[in-house]
């Protein structure tokens with residue numbers, strides 16, 4: 001049995017988001033959407049997390065931060081880029097300090113478009129990520145055995 | 146036979162503890178107007194953690210929490226097989242101390258803060274736990290659980306004050322608000338996750354299972370307060386355990402976390418007033 005699908009813990013990192021997407025991520029926890037019914041917990045600790053949820057684009061300042069967060073997470077792990085900023089840089093793409101989407105520094109598994117991404121879309125993205133997480137775990141097991 | 150009982154306790158106790166935690170999470174969610182996770186969610190979490198990679202900070206760091214688990218299992222077995230209550234309490238305290246050492250071992254600032262708070266909590270609840278044991282001895286002239294639960298009058302009749310004090314400090318042991326300053330179930334993003342910060346994968350699962358054993362330990366002590374040799378009282382005792390657990394969930398949801406000074410003061414005042422006065426009166430009449 002694969003249990004990672006039943007209890008995905010999320011680490012949310014705010015790159016250089018305008019806070020629009022962050023509010024929507026938090027909205028998922030409210031009684032209306034209640035992601036805890038899928039076992040999803042919003043942790044603040046990379047060592048406990050399975051899914052790295054990044055909102056906003058990556059800039060020169062936070063490249064080492066994003067990389068370190070990713071490296072501290074235990075295998076298997078996936079990255080979800082939430083909002084158009086995280087996918088490509090969005091309206092901030094031309095800024096002098098913005099490098100671009102999250103995929104410039106990390107291997108992104110799921111892109112959730114939208115400005116701001118709606119809670120339904122975020123939950124959908126996370127559910128997609130769960131499939132990838134399961135596959136990664138199977139692959140890791142095969143490699144070990 | 147005795148080995149069979151011990152194996153039964155070792156397997157069943159965490160199942161009951163995990164189920165109670167799951168029920169707790171559902172009730173908490175309903176109180177907040179949410180649907181909440183499935184009742185088996187704590188088991189899913191632990192099984193997932195076991196399947197995940199464990200990041201090793203240093204070898205001692207992991208060693209301590211496994212020792213802590215062994216002591217928690219030992220405590221539960223002693224208590225549930227009718228053994229010496231005093232030995233059980235001391236073994237559990239030793240387990241908590243190893244857990245604290247595990248927090249210090251990683252050298253992470255978050256874990257260190259968690260360990261310090263855990264020590265404060267131990268300081269706050271330990272006197273009352275000891276007074277409870279002393280109270281049982283006063284009431285039933287024995288430290289053995291099997292003697293206490295086969296008395297003709299339930300211990301609660303002699304020890305109402307001690308019981309209230311014990312339920313009060315149970316909030317520390319079950320890691321519930323307002324006394325969850327070292328490790329809360331809810332503050333997933335806060336410093337109250339302290340000691341667990343550097344643990345991942347299987348090690349985190351072990352911490353969770355240790356907590357399940359502790360839940361069973363705490364509720365067994367509540368059971369001992371009510372049980373006598375008649376079977377009806379055993380049923381009453383189980384109902385009392387459920388009621389106390391439900392009360393703790395309500396308290397958890399109704400109160401905000403206190404500062405450590407207030408938590409320590411509150412626990413010691415309750416211990417001093419309810420615990421000692423109860424014991425004084427008891428020693429006067431008996």
Ligand code: SF4
Nearest residue numbers: 018020083085115116
């Ligand atoms: S996608 Fe839109 S709402 Fe989200 S961070 Fe970018 S600008 Fe803000």
